[in-house]
Amino acid sequence: MNNTVTTKKAKPASLDRKKARAGWWFVMPFVIGLVLIYMPILVKSIWYSFNLITMPKGKFTLEFCGFENYSEALFSDPQFLQILTASIKQLLFDVPAIVIFALFMAVILNQKMIGRGVFRAIFFIPVIISTGLIESIDSSSLQSYMGSGVDTGNAQQSSAAEIVSSMDVAKLFGSMAVGTELVDYVVGIVNNIFNIVNRSGVQMLVFLAGLQSISPSIYESCTMEGASGWETFWKITFPMITPMILVNAVYTIIDSFTAESNTVMTYISNVYSTQKNGQTISSAMSWVYFLVVIAMIAIIALILSSFVFYQRRD
Amino acid sequence: MNSVMNKFKKNTTSRKEMKKDFEGKLSLRKRLMMKIFSFEFLKNVVVKIFMYVFLIGISYIILYPFITKISASFMSNSDFHDVTVKLIPKYPTLETYKFVIIENDYFEALINTTLLSVGVALLQTLVTALIGYGLAKFKFTGKSIVFGLVILSMVIPHKTLQLAMFTYFRYFDIYGIFNLLFGETVKLIDTVWPLVLLSLFGFAFKNGLYIFIFRQFYKGVPDELEEAAYVDGSGIFRTYFRIILPLTVPMMTTIFMFAFSWQWTDKYYNNLFFISGDAPHFLPGIVKVPDSLASIASSSSPIQESAVLNTCGILVILPLFIVFLFAQKALVQGIERSGIVG
Numbered sequence: 001m002n003n004t005v006t007t008k009k010a011k012p013a014s015l016d017r018k019k020a021r022a023g024w025w026f027v028m029p030f031v032i033g034l035v036l037i038y039m040p041i042l043v044k045s046i047w048y049s050f051n052l053i054t055m056p057k058g059k060f061t062l063e064f065c066g067f068e069n070y071s072e073a074l075f076s077d078p079q080f081l082q083i084l085t086a087s088i089k090q091l092l093f094d095v096p097a098i099v100i101f102a103l104f105m106a107v108i109l110n111q112k113m114i115g116r117g118v119f120r121a122i123f124f125i126p127v128i129i130s131t132g133l134i135e136s137i138d139s140s141s142l143q144s145y146m147g148s149g150v151d152t153g154n155a156q157q158s159s160a161a162e163i164v165s166s167m168d169v170a171k172l173f174g175s176m177a178v179g180t181e182l183v184d185y186v187v188g189i190v191n192n193i194f195n196i197v198n199r200s201g202v203q204m205l206v207f208l209a210g211l212q213s214i215s216p217s218i219y220e221s222c223t224m225e226g227a228s229g230w231e232t233f234w235k236i237t238f239p240m241i242t243p244m245i246l247v248n249a250v251y252t253i254i255d256s257f258t259a260e261s262n263t264v265m266t267y268i269s270n271v272y273s274t275q276k277n278g279q280t281i282s283s284a285m286s287w288v289y290f291l292v293v294i295a296m297i298a299i300i301a302l303i304l305s306s307f308v309f310y311q312r313r314d
Numbered sequence: 315m316n317s318v319m320n321k322f323k324k325n326t327t328s329r330k331e332m333k334k335d336f337e338g339k340l341s342l343r344k345r346l347m348m349k350i351f352s353f354e355f356l357k358n359v360v361v362k363i364f365m366y367v368f369l370i371g372i373s374y375i376i377l378y379p380f381i382t383k384i385s386a387s388f389m390s391n392s393d394f395h396d397v398t399v400k401l402i403p404k405y406p407t408l409e410t411y412k413f414v415i416i417e418n419d420y421f422e423a424l425i426n427t428t429l430l431s432v433g434v435a436l437l438q439t440l441v442t443a444l445i446g447y448g449l450a451k452f453k454f455t456g457k458s459i460v461f462g463l464v465i466l467s468m469v470i471p472h473k474t475l476q477l478a479m480f481t482y483f484r485y486f487d488i489y490g491i492f493n494l495l496f497g498e499t500v501k502l503i504d505t506v507w508p509l510v511l512l513s514l515f516g517f518a519f520k521n522g523l524y525i526f527i528f529r530q531f532y533k534g535v536p537d538e539l540e541e542a543a544y545v546d547g548s549g550i551f552r553t554y555f556r557i558i559l560p561l562t563v564p565m566m567t568t569i570f571m572f573a574f575s576w577q578w579t580d581k582y583y584n585n586l587f588f589i590s591g592d593a594p595h596f597l598p599g600i601v602k603v604p605d606s607l608a609s610i611a612s613s614s615s616p617i618q619e620s621a622v623l624n625t626c627g628i629l630v631i632l633p634l635f636i637v638f639l640f641a642q643k644a645l646v647q648g649i650e651r652s653g654i655v656g
Contacts (some may be wrong), residue, residue: 022550026448033515045478122373131582137627286474
């Protein structure tokens with residue numbers, strides 16, 4: 001009697017267990033890779049940042065030195081902290097600009113119009129093509145030679161090729177009596193537009209996907225009730241898209257972290273190849289930078305998530 | 315107003331009668347005037363004009379660098395000394411292309427890169443799809459830990475791990491087993507194995523993102539599909555490969571395109587894993603000034619040198635661009651269906 005009861009109960013459980021085992025099979029590549037490749041690399045990288053390295057001909061030797069690399073990076077290196085703070089500032093400036101621009105473009109590209117496919121294809125080009133290698137080939141001198149007005153985001157060249165001088169915008173905003181900070185911000189965005197457009201491709205697609213998942217019947221009922229487009233955007237589209245804003249803000253930070261144009265990473269790889277002990281110091285620098293960025297992501301995610309609206313599907 | 319009435323009448327009167335009635339009240343000209351001078355219509359036109367100006371402007375910003383690169387690549391030496399030549403060269407020449415293709419071993423690099431990119435991208439697509447499916451559809455202990463680790467691998471950039479990654483593959487050894495068996499470690503640097511291994515286990519460039527996208531995609535696939543298959547006696551893996559995988563093709567196309575193009579234009583892993591001279595050549599290797607042009611480029615101006623380097627860049631992205639033109643529609647569709655929204 002007792003026996004039969006247990007077997008009866010065990011049957012549905014066994015299917016679940018089978019499914020659970022299958023779940024492990026599916027994620028097995030990741031787990032194997034984690035154990036065999038990723039964890040050793042990760043641990044090694046942290047370990048190196050606490051060591052001094054010497055490389056006499058092919059072999060390398062390590063010598064434990066505690067926090068020396070970190071203090072070297074943070075206190076002795078004249079430039080690292082400066083570049084780090086400048087880059088963080090730049091990032092805080094870029095994230096809202098990229099997210100807002102991407103949202104704006106996605107809303108426009110989501111409308112029915114002639115040539116939508118062509119525009120979408122063009123806006124997608126930077127994601128596919130302007131990465132890594134192509135980004136690293138400097139073409140700014142070429143562009144300014146061609147008499148261009150487009151800034152490539154390259155600091156040395158940008159003064160020569162500004163689209164609007166800050167004077168123009170300052171005049172425009174001066175009469176509106178808004179603060180100089182805002183004026184500087186807008187001028188910065190406009191002059192940095194090339195950079196921003198190039199870096200907002202993936203975010204735009206995420207927003208497009210988000211916009212298309214909003215049920216058309218909500219919009220329909222809105223127009224029936226007589227809401228204007230402006231109201232519909234702020235009352236319907238914006239709240240529904242807030243989860244995507246969070247995703248995109250985090251993605252933008254991570255993405256600019258690995259971008260070729262990132263000044264901190266450029267500096268770190270410069271240290272890696274030129275300085276004595278550069279390999280381990282650069283490891284320490286990368287970890288410092290990584291921790292700073294993680295802290296930033298955590299803060300931004302925390303702030304944004306309190307504004308995020310989740311629609312209960314069921 | 316009229317159209318509403320129109321619809322209303324549709325139920326009661328026949329179409330012909332209705333048309334007659336409608337035309338009797340307002341002449342064609344009056345109706346046209348009403349349409350054109352209504353506030354709504356004018357507003358729409360103005361908005362449309364602004365929108366197109368804006369879109370074309372941004373498209374110009376995106377395309378402009380490519381235009382300058384292309385035009386500079388056809389310029390001959392004398393064009394660079396002529397101040398009146400801006401975008402359109404006076405004496406167009408194919409010499410730059412010729413020298414870059416012949417002297418920088420373009421075709422060898424092209425074939426190598428094609429093989430590597432296709433292989434690596436296929437591996438990454440399949441593996442990340444599997445992992446994403448496992449994370450989306452199954453409940454097992456430790457799932458949240460695995461997912462957290464996926465996010466971690468997405469967040470830590472590989473540049474942070476530069477040195478560790480190099481030494482790991484330079485002295486490749488799985489927990490000291492190789493050293494124990496053969497007495498030495500294996501050198502995987504200068505081979506494609508580091509990239510293949512990373513792709514095989516879903517740890518290559520941005521694979522965390524792909525896993526995340528696939529997970530979100532599979533969460534949107536209704537469970538009833540699999541349940542029906544299970545009831546019919548299909549096993550879990552058979553169900554996945556026969557029923558779920560075909561559904562995934564648009565998404566996989568998108569991910570494949572990402573992986574393919576990011577591997578194609580990759581420079582970081584190339585510099586890290588292929589260091590010696592006899593390592594296989596890939597496309598990043600062709601970006602240099604060819605010997606025949608070296609004297610001209612350095613003597614005349616940095617602009618010409620930049621033009622030559624950008625010609626190399628064009629040759630790198632040209633095949634990619636052709637692939638993009640064909641795959642573009644599938645790419646955008648796949649992303650739209652991804653349901654990243656969750």
